[in-house]
Amino acid sequence: MDLKPLQPAIDGQRVVITRELVEKYNRPGPRYTSYPTAPNWPKDFGPEDFERHLQAGNKKGSPLSLYFHIPFCEERCTFCACSVVATKRHEMAEPYLQTLLQEIDQTAGLVDKKRPVQQLHLGGGTPTYFSSAQLEKLVRHVQKYFSFSDDAEISIEIDPRVTSDEQIQTLSRLGFNRTSLGLQDFDPEVQQEAGRIQSEEETRLIMETARECGFKSVNIDLVYGLPKQTPEKFRATLKKVLDLNPDRIALFNFAYVPWMHAHQRKIDEKDLPDGWTKLRMFCEAIETFQNAGFDFIGLDHFAKRDDELSRARRNGTMYRNFQGYTTKADCDLIGMGVTSISFTGGAFAQNAKKLKTYEEKIAATGRATEHGMSLSEDDLLRQKIIHEIFCHQRLERSETFDLYFEKEIFALKPLAEDGIVQITPKEILITPLGRFFLRNVGMVFDAYLKAGDGKFSRTV
Ligand code: SF4
Missing domain, CATH: 1.10.10.920 (Arc Repressor Mutant, subunit A)
Structure with a gap:
């Protein structure tokens, strides 16, 4: 070594x-995507507390960032740390959409209509698990209740393996202008270990379609520290990623926490690169991306020097939330869907983490806040x-x-x-x-x- x-x-x-x-x-x-970190949020924070803090946010009048969590994936990747329901039963999507619409009705009734939405993000899971018609129903419903600022960032996480050209065209028509593509690594052996086989061709085609449809910015997500990953293999992936010409890159450090995510037990610890090798890969990626005209942003993000995010970093207006680094500081975050997190009026609030509990709570009261924290x-x-x-x-x-x-x-x-x-x-x-x-x-x-x-x- x-x-x-x-x-x-x-x-x-x-x-x-x-x-x-x-x-x-x-x-x-x-990793401080929030402070205080979620394990410290008490359990005695419920829907009434969340509503009180939503009202406090109204008094301040801060703009809004809306997040919708679509938890479904057809299969679970071994490295995944997201909140996911792995199922091939696509008929589960429609009842979930109906629950989400109900939550939107309830939440919108509590939010001052004058507060502009500066950011909307669909995350998951796999948001394109929803069909084009379901995506359209969701977004039209949101547009009915909330007013968007002209320069709003409307973004979605896309899994190139399951997203059709028709879905991209629909998203573009609905006003989506940013997308983030999951990739992780192009090496076939690493993909096998990660439980995620994704060809260069399907990744390139989806990026081309997004660009043709007018998406302003395409981000690629990579992960270092995956099983069977080596500096040589990762070097080849970095080169292929640059050939795809993304606007931003997120390079996440794989968090091996099998005591928190049981599915990670499928990974043989012996196949994981050690800490020093991981750091070598990270350093090489930093140099490669900087030499290719990207700025190294914060902990693990890269953006082209003329990208809005790089500019925000230079002029001190960059912000960080659960979705990563963003240019939209000062927004109150309102998350809807199972496990989603809000930060509004000085408090965090998280929805129920189990799908069944979330659906039952929304059906009963329109609210599913399970825990949270009012910050001192x-x-x-x-x-x-x-x-x-x-x-x-x-x-x-x-x-x-x-x-x-x-x-x-x-x-x-x-x-x-x-x-x-x-x-x-x-x-x-x-x-x-x-x-x-x-x-x-x-x-x-x-x-x-x-x-x-x-x-x-x-x-x-
Ligand atoms: S596609 Fe994304 S969210 Fe779904 S299991 Fe894989 S890494 Fe997790």
Whole structure:
């Protein structure tokens, strides 16, 4: 195994990552798609609490980001960490759609119509499990109740294996302008292990159709750390991905957590690349994408230099939510569908995670909130700090900041000695080397993290 230090260039600056440094910091930790993280949300938060916070959001008048979860997939990929119902029984889609329409009716009645929708996202599962007619019914229903701003981002996750040209044409006619394509890796052996066989041809054809239909931006999702993946195989995948010419790329670190996702037990741990090999693949991908004209965004995203997301990163307006990095800051998120999460009026709310429970609750009351959390002043402050770490890698210091976070600043000193952060009298900067340890920096500001908290995936 090649144990030489890794030396990728980040934003034009070469950094040195040693094996010792990785061993020191590679420990279980949250990915911070939310703060406080979902395991800390209490169970005694129900539909009435969610409604109260929706009303609080109305008072503030923030724009909206709407999310709809379509949980079905024909088969479950072995690496998947999404909330999925694996079934080939497509007749399950129609009752689910009807439940979703009911939830939209109920929710729309509580939201001020003047609040513009700046973002709508269909995620899953596989949103194109819905037929063209079902997708149209869903979107027309949303359009009936909510008003969209002219520059709204309307996006959908697409699985090229099960999406037809007709569905893409329908989505385009309905106003969809962004899409994210699942891919993960092109290598046949890795695809076999991942339980997801997807040819280059079907991926290329779906991208071409999306572009012909006027989609402004196409994102590709990749995963590193999959079983049987090697730096050589992944290098070949990166080249093929660049040939497809996406606008954005999300490169996720595979989280092997079989104690949370039982289907991951199908993976033989011996087939997984070790942490150091994973990091080599990640570093090579960063260099490859940067050399091809992409900016490295936050934790694991890449966007072409003239893409809106890159511009938002440069001018400090980029934001991060459950769907990843976005240009639409300050939106209240309203999630509908099984397991979906909302963040509105200073509170998280999550719908029932089991399909049957979700459908029963919506049928009975129109609401399915199962748990959530109303954030305290301290939570909101730390949420903002973690957001700054993941989006802009900079914290501004002040007398008040220093007093409030005295303990945390002290805890950052070893990270400063290791070159991960730089502490000056005016600010705390995450260095280019620190880009590999964002989760470790975030953990310093996490008031809920307990010592030895092993439920999360590893940070590097
Ligand atoms: S298609 Fe996507 S959501 Fe469905 S099982 Fe595979 S990775 Fe998970």
